[in-house]
Amino acid sequence: MTQVDMRPQAGDAGRGAPDGGVRPSRAVRAKGLGGNSVGLTGSAVIGISTVAPVYCLTSTLGSTAGEVGLQMPAIFLAGFLPMLLVAFAYRELNRVMPDCGTSFTWTVKAFGPRLGWMCGWGLVIATIIVLSNLAGVATSFFWLLAGEITGSESIAALDDNKAVHILTVLVLIAAATAISYRGMTATKGVQYALVGLQLLVLGIFVAMALGKADSFDTSLSFSAEWLNPFAVESFAAFTAGLSLSIFMYWGWDASLAANEETTGSDRTPGRAALVAMVVLVGAYLATGIAAQMAVGSGDKGLGLANPETSDNVFAALAGPVMGPGLGVLLFVAVLASAAASLQTTFIPVARTVLAMSTYEALPPSYARVHPRFKTPGRATVVAGIATGVFYTVMTLVSENVLVDTIYALGLMICFYYSLTALACAWYFRRELTRSGRDLLFKGVFPVVGGLLLAAVFGKTLYDMWDPAYGSGSAVFGVGSVFAIGVGLLGLGLVIMLVMGRRSPAFFRGEVLTRETPSLTLAD
Numbered sequence: 001m002t003q004v005d006m007r008p009q010a011g012d013a014g015r016g017a018p019d020g021g022v023r024p025s026r027a028v029r030a031k032g033l034g035g036n037s038v039g040l041t042g043s044a045v046i047g048i049s050t051v052a053p054v055y056c057l058t059s060t061l062g063s064t065a066g067e068v069g070l071q072m073p074a075i076f077l078a079g080f081l082p083m084l085l086v087a088f089a090y091r092e093l094n095r096v097m098p099d100c101g102t103s104f105t106w107t108v109k110a111f112g113p114r115l116g117w118m119c120g121w122g123l124v125i126a127t128i129i130v131l132s133n134l135a136g137v138a139t140s141f142f143w144l145l146a147g148e149i150t151g152s153e154s155i156a157a158l159d160d161n162k163a164v165h166i167l168t169v170l171v172l173i174a175a176a177t178a179i180s181y182r183g184m185t186a187t188k189g190v191q192y193a194l195v196g197l198q199l200l201v202l203g204i205f206v207a208m209a210l211g212k213a214d215s216f217d218t219s220l221s222f223s224a225e226w227l228n229p230f231a232v233e234s235f236a237a238f239t240a241g242l243s244l245s246i247f248m249y250w251g252w253d254a255s256l257a258a259n260e261e262t263t264g265s266d267r268t269p270g271r272a273a274l275v276a277m278v279v280l281v282g283a284y285l286a287t288g289i290a291a292q293m294a295v296g297s298g299d300k301g302l303g304l305a306n307p308e309t310s311d312n313v314f315a316a317l318a319g320p321v322m323g324p325g326l327g328v329l330l331f332v333a334v335l336a337s338a339a340a341s342l343q344t345t346f347i348p349v350a351r352t353v354l355a356m357s358t359y360e361a362l363p364p365s366y367a368r369v370h371p372r373f374k375t376p377g378r379a380t381v382v383a384g385i386a387t388g389v390f391y392t393v394m395t396l397v398s399e400n401v402l403v404d405t406i407y408a409l410g411l412m413i414c415f416y417y418s419l420t421a422l423a424c425a426w427y428f429r430r431e432l433t434r435s436g437r438d439l440l441f442k443g444v445f446p447v448v449g450g451l452l453l454a455a456v457f458g459k460t461l462y463d464m465w466d467p468a469y470g471s472g473s474a475v476f477g478v479g480s481v482f483a484i485g486v487g488l489l490g491l492g493l494v495i496m497l498v499m500g501r502r503s504p505a506f507f508r509g510e511v512l513t514r515e516t517p518s519l520t521l522a523d
Helices: 040-051 054-098 103-109 113-150 152-162 162-179 184-211 233-248 268-295 311-343 346-358 377-397 399-407 409-427 436-464 481-502
Strands: none
Touching: 040 054, 040 152, 040 268, 040 311, 040 346, 054 113, 054 152, 054 184, 054 233, 054 311, 054 409, 054 436, 103 113, 103 152, 103 346, 103 409, 113 162, 113 184, 113 311, 113 377, 113 399, 113 481, 152 162, 152 184, 152 399, 162 346, 162 377, 162 436, 184 268, 233 268, 233 409, 233 436, 268 311, 268 481, 311 346, 346 377, 377 399, 399 409, 399 481, 409 436, 436 481
């Protein structure tokens, strides 16, 4: 029998590989996080919550309908495909390296420290942008809901007061930071309630929208053609809709970022991510089809693509579809969606920073774990401060800059997702001929998913060059979205060069080793 390394590794207590596959990787360090804090359901709920399905739907249904018309449900399916393929890559990598650094750790071990560092940076900066946006959305809906409940337009108008808006945003960020700081148990309890509320309200909306499918002038009868992506009028419209759809699925990987705190850390998070993805695509398809049947996808009246209401579809449909009594539930659900995601989105950024610090890719102070709550306390607090400062500065500088920063988010998402998917195929390259399953789930699916997202990255980068993209602003004749997106990645390069001087061992590959796994061979 061929001999293999049987020594116990950090974090796996010497587990074997019951499926005859690779063993948990060497050089993965334990970080002191609270283990066994979350099970399969809790992990799936965290993934769903981070995506913020109700918020994504109200802000994207109209835009997507405006790009692809009646094929909106088909685009939801098209966006689901690359994300599902990338989720398979995450699952396979997590089985051998259940490390909270996820994309950072895995890409370092596949492609080396520099590309891995940039992958981690892409995740961190994308999350900071999302956190700031979620806080702003939650604030707007907070004051909108307060105005609806009190019947006071003056209270609803407080959101237009910049000082009041920023102060409310900072309070929400502080509250979300405090809950995340107290650990996964506190996070899980809050999330069960908020995610349950979102799915319940979506279910009520879908049922009532189907019940009013012939009640409005713009109502339509269902057609199977709505599920045909090839019926989209142009490739440009298809790619624009696909970019929006991909954004709607971002965040499911939070389930993996909590892997070291999850029961069965090598398998449960991957399963939870897939459960979250299935719930999301089901919710998006049901809501999209029901809304389209009720009010159509046109740009007039209640039509989803009406430019006057497309940026907040549920605000326009709450009364007509659900009535004045139940309609307020949609406002509550959007607020709950943004608030829940604001809280869980701290999970991946704080744990990625913790892992980068643990492996000496960032200053060691960020590796501190709270002795009582078993959370990356300093990383969580710094992420909260960075989010508050980022949002305040962007808001005070220009509303256009804030909008364009959000548009640049897609670039970051495609960047680190595609790198992680391709890292999976490269890391497992010596196993791809071992079985049909390994070829598909460790090779073909990750490569296809990674290349699809890389293509979207390239197309988005090209489109961003045009000043008309986003708010229409320009920097020296170049679109401001391009300048912001490339500038943020460039800032990562600068920080990486500085860390290369402060922590040369990591960048020489001496801390987190670049390796391929050893196989467990049978007799």
